[in-house]
Amino acid sequence: MAIEVRVPTILxxxxxxxxIVEGAGDTLIELIDDLDAKHNGLKSRLITAEGGLHRFVNxxxxxxxxxxxxxxxxxxxxxxxxxxLPAVAGGALGFAAAAAxxxx
Amino acid sequence: xxxxxxxxxxxxxxxARRDHPDEACGVVAGAIGSDVPRRHIPxxxxxxxxxxxxxxSMEHLRVWREMDDLDEEPVxxxxxxxxxxxxxxxxxxxxxxxxxxxxxxxxTREPDSEEIRSFRIVDGVVTEExxxxxxxxxxx
Numbered sequence: 001m002a003i004e005v006r007v008p009t010i011l012x013x014x015x016x017x018x019x020i021v022e023g024a025g026d027t028l029i030e031l032i033d034d035l036d037a038k039h040n041g042l043k044s045r046l047i048t049a050e051g052g053l054h055r056f057v058n059x060x061x062x063x064x065x066x067x068x069x070x071x072x073x074x075x076x077x078x079x080x081x082x083x084x085l086p087a088v089a090g091g092a093l094g095f096a097a098a099a100a101x102x103x104x
Numbered sequence: 105x106x107x108x109x110x111x112x113x114x115x116x117x118x119x120a121r122r123d124h125p126d127e128a129c130g131v132v133a134g135a136i137g138s139d140v141p142r143r144h145i146p147x148x149x150x151x152x153x154x155x156x157x158x159x160x161s162m163e164h165l166r167v168w169r170e171m172d173d174l175d176e177e178p179v180x181x182x183x184x185x186x187x188x189x190x191x192x193x194x195x196x197x198x199x200x201x202x203x204x205x206x207x208x209x210x211x212t213r214e215p216d217s218e219e220i221r222s223f224r225i226v227d228g229v230v231t232e233e234x235x236x237x238x239x240x241x242x243x244x
Contacts, residue, residue, distance in 0.1 A: 092155045
C-alpha cells in the first residue's frame with residue numbers, strides 16, 4: 001500500500017533531499033513509523049517525546065488537517081496524499097505562553 | 105540582503121496598519137530559487153491576537169499548494185509586532201520553519217512611522233540583513 005508524502009524543505013535532510021517520498025500504514029502513526037524506518041530521525045521531528053503531534057508541524061491527509069481526523073490515529077488508505085508543513089506562527093508573546101495558547 | 109519592491113512593502117504596511125493592534129501576517133511568493141518576492145499574499149491571523157500570530161492551517165495548505173503549482177516558494181514570511189520593536193522574539197525563532205525565507209518584521213507601535221527589518225532564521229540562529237526597497241517592477 002503506497003501513500004505519497006510531501007516533505008517540506010526543512011525536513012528534506014532526512015529524505016536525501018527528496019520532496020516526495022512513499023510510505024505505508026493503516027493509520028498516521030503506522031505511516032510515520034514506516035517513514036522513520038527508511039528516513040531515520042524523521043519521527044522525532046513530527047512527534048513529541050510524550051507521543052503527541054508536534055505543535056511546530058501541520059500534517060494533512062488529502063485536504064484535511066489530521067487534527068480533525070483523529071491526529072495520529074487518522075485512518076489512511078492506498079492512494080492518500082499526505083502533506084507535512086511546518087506551522088507558521090510566532091509573535092511578540094513569550095514562547096511558553098504561545099505554546100500554551102496553541103494548545104498543541 | 106532582501107530586495108523587495110516598494111509596492112509590496114506598501115501593501116504589507118497597509119495590512120499591518122489595518123489589523124493593528126492585532127498582529128498581521130502573510131507571505132510574498134516568488135519563483136523557486138529566484139530570491140525575488142513578487143506575489144503578496146496577506147494571510148489570516150488565526151490567533152487574532154496582539155501578541156501572537158498563526159496561519160490558519162487550511163489557508164496555509166491552500167496557499168502552499170498554489171505556490172507549488174506555480175513553481176513558487178515563500179521568499180518572504182512577514183508579520184507585525186504592534187507594541188514592540190521589529191526584532192524576532194524567542195517565539196518567532198522557535199517556530200521559524202522555512203530556512204530559505206526572509207523573515208520580515210514590521211513594527212506598528214509608532215502611529216506615524218513603521219520600523220521594517222528582515223532576518224534569516226536558520227536552526228535557531230538569527231541574522232539581520234539589509235532591506236533594499238526598489239521601485240515598481242511588479243504589482244502588489
